[in-house]
Amino acid sequence: MYQLKDWDKTDGLIHFININMFAPCQCKCIYCDLHIIEKTILDSLTNDKSFSLVINTIEYMKNHGMIADDVLWQVASGEITIHPLKDRIFDLINENSARFLTNGFIYDKRIAVNLCKNPRSEINLSIDAGTAETWYKVKGVNNFNVVIGNLNKYSTSSARPGQITLKYIILPEINDNLADYQGIIEIMKLLNVEKLKISRDLRFKYSLDEEQRKTVVKAAGNLVALLKKHGMKMDMVHYFTDEKDKINVLANEIMKSGMDMVGSAMATSS
DSSP states (O other): OOOOOOGGGSOSSEEEEEEEOOOOOSOOOTTOOGGGSOHHHHHHHSOHHHHHHHHHHHHHHHHTTOEEEEEEEEEESSOGGGOTTHHHHHHHHTTSEEEEEOOSSSOOHHHHHHHHHOTTOEEEEEOOOSSHHHHHHHHSSSOHHHHHHHHHHHHHTOSSTTOEEEEEEEOTTTTOSHHHHHHHHHHHHHTTOOEEEEEEOGGGTTTOOHHHHHHHHHHHHHHHHHHHHTTOEEEEOSOOHHHHHHHHHHHHHHHHHOTTHHHHHHHHHO
16 A cells, blocks of 8 residues: 655645544444443543644644645544534534545534535445344444435435445344345445445454355355446455455356356355
């Protein structure tokens, strides 16, 4: 991922700002440990004083002409729609392009307006399910239809197709079944999403034995094959190079065998 560039030939201004601080989140994702942190510790991480110091610094940079007009903002970690300094963050972003990492629980008009005014802006959500039942298993909250409805509102107010981006963290024996895979395809169609980011449970990335890695490869290969069948694109993140190669080989084999093999291949892998 290293890049050789003439970095000194820039304008000296800031073109990317990532506001990535601990903040409250309503999700109880099974792969995230933040929701089980003791409240006293979480409060110390999310107090207004700590946030204010960061926001004050960014406001100083903005007021002193240090930020480029084409800056891309990213609001990550926690949940922006319930962030203690949400209004100050939105005021900083103003009408600039932004990437909002959100759980979609709450529809926010200021996000919708930003998507409408900026073709570069986007929402990123780790959806990890194609059915309400699996959503509840993964997220710990029974609001699947509400989230899909909110994403649909954002999609209809977007400046262009593709401003809603989705990630699917494959969790073997939880969300790697045909029903969820078919569900995510339908959701992508509804939201005009052409590419799915496929990821894995990072808690176990380096601790899997060979058989467990094979399971991960099969689960991803079946999803990739189904995406290809529907003419959709994908990116694989947090997979090793050899795993990516095996996933693509498996997906191509399924495609050659006929797409009716997706279901049977998934049944075999489960």
